[in-house]
Amino acid sequence: MYREEAAPGIPGAVRWASVSRGEGPVRVLPDGCLDLLWSSRSGLLVAGPDRQAHLSVSVPGERWVGLRLPPGTGPAVFGIPADELRDQRVPLADLWGPAAAELADRVAAADARPAGLGRARHGHAGRPESSISGVLEEVALDRLRAAGGPDPIGTRVAARLAAGATVAATAAEVGLGARALHRRSRLLFGYGPKTLARILRMRRALDLARSGAPLAEVAVLAGYADQAHLTREVKELAGVPPTRLLSPAGA
Structure with a gap:
């Protein structure tokens, strides 16, 4: 419910x-x-x-x-x-x-x-x-x-990583060095940009899978090396493999 x-x-x-x-x-x-x-x-x-x-x-x-x-x-x-x-x-x-x-x-x-x-x-x-x-x-x-609104850097970083941009490309786009981006990300997101990118990629992959795409195709579209890589990443972040998350029983 x-x-x-x-x-x-x-x-x-x-x-x-x-x-x-x-x-x-x-x-x-x-x-x-x-x-x-x-x-x-x-x-x-x-x-x-x-x-x-x-x-x-x-x-x-x-x-x-x-x-x-x-x-x-x-x-x-x-x-x-x-x-x-x-x-x-x-x-x-x-x-x-x-x-x-x-x-x-x-x-x-x-x-x-x-x-x-x-x-x-x-x-x-x-x-x-x-x-x-x-x-x-x-x-x-x-x-x-x-507070004057959200930090605009946070909005830009999250949007670029959610779209699949690399951390290096995102740092260059927002005008921050790697260390500065990491510090800013911890303050804004709770963890560094690499962790945020992994999380957002997992969610992007699950959205694709729920739309009906096969997991092998999802892995390619979401930027994983292969389906096995997708499964490992999802299991590490979600605690269960993607097949479990996508089943009617959910969690």
Whole structure:
């Protein structure tokens, strides 16, 4: 029970919501993103950038609402370098203090609103989760504006690597040396550009495979040496081979 939609206020961001069936861990693949999360059981959290798949465990009926910020945008919203949140799930209160308590009150009010009453900022009505996601997006957008927007270097680096450019070509295009790009990438994405490139290539390959392309063809199109290389990379990052991820059972 998962759904997502584009967050209209923040380019590249995604609103998502889910309700757990309690059928075991959910495999969340790394993507170079930071998420602002709300759980009906745990409250407000920040999900840092993962280097490998994170196994999320929830109780039956637990509701999740999240705002997934595109690679490079999270540090401007949360006010902390991405590498300090790497591979972690952190209570928002640890980062924002009293501001997190204020947001928690707003989320609680949105959650208590009867279905069909009121509208979120961008016109979504009905489910409480829609109102909650609207609150999360509004706060994130306000903080992003106060920070002067995302670092433009991060946006360019992520776009070039997502398109399959090499790290060397990306560094040259944004006008940074190899060491400077590595330092900037750790701050913006949580890890160096080579790790981000591997993660984005895996996601590109999985998108191709889900569109129906055979894995041997996917490997070539995504820039792997061969299908065996694709399988090794996916297994290292996701914890399971691509055939497992692509099966109807998913994780």
